[in-house]
Amino acid sequence: MPSIHVKRGVFLPLLEGEEELIRKSVSGVLQEYEAAQENLIPILLQVQEMLGYLPGPAMEQIAAALKIPAVDVYGLATFYNQFRLHPPGKHQLKVCMGTACYMVGGRIALECFERRLGIKEGETTPGREFSLERVACVGCCTMAPVVVVDEQVEGKVTPTRVDGILLSFEKPAAPGAEAAGQKGEDAS
Template identity: 60%
Template sequence: MELLEGELEQIQTEVGFILRKYEPGREQLLPILQEVQGKIGYLPKEAMKMVAEAINIPEVDVYSVGTFYNQFRLNPPGKNQIKVCMGTACHLTGGHIIMDSFERRLEIDEGETTGDREFSLERVACVGCCALAPVVLVNEEVEARVRPTRVDGILLGLGKAMPVTSKHQKEEGDTIE
């Protein structure tokens, strides 16, 4: 993935700022990567290189950690993040059908981001709301008891243009935070 102009400098500034807060040492690796992702939204290669240098371990070791854990992302996420819970209770109540519906509507597979970077779709193991299954996290807000018919409503609410009902309201767009 190519970085946009100015993006590299921005990453360097952000990561440099984060690194100053930590004592050097291998044990800081996960907390640092968590903070980097929290700030930048993913782990750019340049950031991982800087972290490796700061705590004095091979770059590939940072990469090993970055690719091992579910939490870390190597590519920028979509503006709206949809996470479908795939825990036991959600699975039993049709979580996979909800996932299928999102995949169909967004025309991406789970783990992917739409071409316009508006939406990314992920699965989460269990968000711990089993009694309210099936559950979808829309930009970290929990949507409980989601039915397949609700999928379009969620996407419309986030400003997604629908092929059939195209008369959505644009101003409904951003609901983040």
């Protein structure tokens, strides 16, 4: 039986001082545009370019300026795949879902990441360490299934390789990184 998950959005708390930055950035962008509904997409694109994603307070501020319900802005931001609602992580994982990768188990790789990190595609881990996305095709189908880790392309990503990729981030600065990660988790 096919099923759709209608999961309630889980949004990470803002970092210290982030709210101030959001307000300033959004105000700056809003000044450049006429407060008309048809400018919503350009405004959102520019805000996303500055902040890396569309945080809730930014969407609310834009909605207030354009005098439309905030849920409209949210509806638009969830309609287009271009918009991100979760902050980019320190490490960005892009799982390829092009035809070739999909056929040889891209889905499995994505699910492995989801399980290991405890997040869904498009989301970010609580400490903002990893963000997980799906991409269409990265252009190296012979290496399928492909995962792009930050800027580096990883080929033939099996579930074991998924563990390997995640482990490689834990190793180098073991004590410091782990402590930082734990702190982030506690804070959230």
